[in-house]
Amino acid sequence: MNLPEFHTQHVFFATGSQNDGLLFQQVVNELPYLVHLSTARDGEDTMNMLNQLSDLPDLLILDLELSVKNGLECLVEIKANNKLGSLPVIIYSPTSYPAAINQLYRSGAHLYIHKSENIGFTTLIHHVLSINWKEKIAQPPREEFILTL
Numbered sequence: 001m002n003l004p005e006f007h008t009q010h011v012f013f014a015t016g017s018q019n020d021g022l023l024f025q026q027v028v029n030e031l032p033y034l035v036h037l038s039t040a041r042d043g044e045d046t047m048n049m050l051n052q053l054s055d056l057p058d059l060l061i062l063d064l065e066l067s068v069k070n071g072l073e074c075l076v077e078i079k080a081n082n083k084l085g086s087l088p089v090i091i092y093s094p095t096s097y098p099a100a101i102n103q104l105y106r107s108g109a110h111l112y113i114h115k116s117e118n119i120g121f122t123t124l125i126h127h128v129l130s131i132n133w134k135e136k137i138a139q140p141p142r143e144e145f146i147l148t149l
Helices: 018-029 043-052 071-080 099-107 121-132
Strands: 010-016 036-040 059-063 089-093 111-114
Touching: 010 018, 010 043, 018 036, 018 121, 036 043, 043 059, 043 071, 059 071, 071 089, 071 099, 099 111, 111 121
Parallel strands: 010 036, 010 059, 059 089, 089 111
Antiparallel strands: none
């Protein structure tokens, strides 16, 4: 198997789903290199932890359906924050509602992953982690926003 070159070294994964958290941890553990993984279980924990970090992660994968503070609220807060504003944010959600996806793009998310049983989670995560987020700071054009493989 041809492995992609990986650039991402610190990932923050915020999800309210225990199953998604375990699956993501499993994917990270199987990578051919070490990734520092920070996790949070709700939006409030996500924001508190991000604000306390001295070194920001390379990227944040943010579940839209977080409790306490949802993913959109977190995204808006992150992009308005001087310290966090440049953090690449990837939204992960089962919604396919175009207006919601457009709002996420307008709010500054870098990529949108449609959470679906039909898409290989491992393949998606490998693709996302192979992107050099330290160089790819700008938001992509709208037509490249929804990640499909």
